[in-house]
Amino acid sequence: MTHTLPTPLPDDPDYFQILIESRITTASTVHLSFTANRMALDSPDILDITWLTGGGANHDDWTKPVVHVVNSETGHTPANGGASIDFQTTYDVTLDQLPKHTVKNKDYRVLKIPFLDPSDAAQSLAGSGHLTITLDAPAVMQINSTKVGYSFALPSPAPQGAGSTYRWDFVELNCATPASNGKSVCFCNTTNVDFFSLGIAIKGRTADDTYSTFGLDLSGSTPVADLINDLKNLPPDYAAGYMEQSGAVLRFLAPDMAFTDKADDLDTAIDAGFTHYETHALTFEVGAVSYSAKTVNDALEFSSPSAFTINKPTTLEVIASTGPLDVAGQSVEIQNAQKYIAAALNRGVFTETGDWDKPSRWYPGNVQSNQYSQTLHQHFIDGVCYGFSFDDVPGAPVTSAPAIGTCTSMSLVITDQ
Structure with missing residues (x-):
């Protein structure tokens, strides 16, 4: 067009x-x-x-x-x-x-x-x-x-x-x-x-x-x-x-x-994702840094690149990048993990790390996702807009x-x- x-x-x-x-x-x-x-x-x-x-x-x-x-x-x-x-x-x-x-x-x-x-x-x-x-x-x-x-x-x-x-x-x-x-x-x-x-x-x-x-x-x-x-x-x-x-x-x-704080629009996807990683390792890369984690007691426990924990967020915390996804005061390594997890949950691809960098796979119809952001992308030139805080993840290209x-x-x- x-x-x-x-x-x-x-x-x-x-x-x-x-x-x-x-x-x-x-x-x-x-x-x-x-x-x-x-x-x-x-x-x-x-x-x-x-x-x-x-x-x-x-x-x-x-x-x-x-x-x-x-x-x-x-x-x-x-x-x-x-x-x-x-x-x-x-x-x-x-x-x-x-x-x-x-x-x-x-x-x-x-x-x-x-x-x-x-x-x-x-x-x-x-x-x-x-x-x-x-x-x-x-x-x-x-x-x-x-x-x-x-x-x-x-x-x-x-x-x-x-x-x-x-x-x-x-x-x-x-x-x-x-x-x-x-x-x-x-x-x-x-x-x-x-x-x-x-x-x-x-x-x-x-x-x-x-x-x-x-x-x-x-x-x-x-x-x-x-x-x-x-x-x-x-x-x-x-x-x-x-x-x-x-x-x-x-x-x-x-x-x-x-x-x-009572909104539950993403709760099913959040729960399913954290349950998934009880039996599957969450692995992804940010640049040259490799991340690995498993869910333990409703929290992602990371063993790489260092030991840290990200608790399971609520729907509002995913949408607003608050609570366990609030990057303020965190190290760059932890911030990057928070940003990538928040982006994946907003886009409905949290359990599919291979799709985290594939825009055509974002917002699948069978998984809860941020429908406000999805709708905006459908109306913007080339599907490009800021629909939530970390919509620039993973970065260029x-x-x-x-x-x-x-x-x-x-x-x-x-x-x-």
């Missing part, structure tokens, strides 16, 4: 350019904001927080937008020392404020994100960068304030969460890591691990001048409605993720947010996760239909 998305603009050495085509019909205004936590490539520490505004005296000139940098510990701008960021202000732009670009009598808009210093690899990554797209309301910018400082975060889409009453979605953009050939680039991807709301499709030019396309398949007339209708027809625990306001769609929550590691310019199509 041919996916006709506009060709990205030529690369610009100073700006990451996003050519935007809006197919939004239910909103009078489309708001966008870009925020990020500036980080080093070799450290998880947040150095500064950044956000985008227009240039010019009144910040209304979006032909040359600027990135503001604020010390994450103090909330002060380096330029004027004691002046603090106004955390109550929403910094966004409406689509019609952006410069217009016309191709073959069709109008697009252009959003430019200034590259940070691409000559300094230690300072150039804007971590957790988000382009947030919000309909009929200013784009939500959430500030987390902790003992160690400030950071940007997406608002929670859950009921009662910040931004829960708005229809919004986002693209992840980490700019700019210098590519091996010296070009300024962005890492960009989309994710639906927590929810689906707007149809987003991306065509990106890479540092080697090839193109990569991913996102919702927009070839039909109502791709968003078609996907949401299929999700609403899933079993009750999944269908409970549908959210609307005054009869209009807001979003569809993923099961990691919609399921309760076998991955179902959408991402461009070295994007130099991109086109973005958004739709609510």
Whole structure:
């Protein structure tokens, strides 16, 4: 199937350019904001927080937008020392404020994100960068304030969460890591691990001048409605993720947010899998590292590459990668085991290790699996999307996760239909 998305603009050495085509019909205004936590490539520490505004005296000139940098510990701008960021202000732009670009009598808009210093690899990554797209309301910018400082975060889409009453979605953009050939680039991807709301499709030019396309398949007339209708027809625990306001769609929550701890949609497959490995060895490889385990007292006891245990998870813990599948604080060896097991259970192939790297075998009809993720993959270009946390396992070249590691310019199509 041919996916006709506009060709990205030529690369610009100073700006990451996003050519935007809006197919939004239910909103009078489309708001966008870009925020990020500036980080080093070799450290998880947040150095500064950044956000985008227009240039010019009144910040209304979006032909040359600027990135503001604020010390994450103090909330002060380096330029004027004691002046603090106004955390109550929403910094966004409406689509019609952006410069217009016309191709073959069709109008697009252009959003430019200034590259940070691409000559300094230690300072150039804007971590957790988000382009947030919000309909009929200013784009939500959430500030987390902790003992160690400030950071940007997406608002929670859950009921009662910040931004829960708005229809919004986002693209992840980490700019700019210098590519091996010296070009300024962005890492960009989309994710639906927590929810689906707007149809987003991306065509990106890479540092080697090839193109990569991913996102919702927009070839039909109502791709968003078609996907949401299929999700609403899933079993009750999944269908409970549908959210609307005054009869209009807001979003569809993923099961990691919609399921309760009583959800049992994967229990049979989890129990069968752990029982299977009481009498069969679980063996698999992650790179050059070999793993081996057997089930003992409802837990996988690993003997290789080292001795450790992973307890049997619940349905919600598999879906959300929590409990025994929570990778926080674990060694890389244990994290990799957790990720591969979580991915196999979500995809319904836990007892078939030979199928763990074969996408055509994932989500078999005779084994319980994550039906939210399966449904998304059926509606996305080339079946590629993030349907759960570790949907990028086992990694290139076998991955179902959408991402461009070295994007130099991109086109973005958004739709609510």
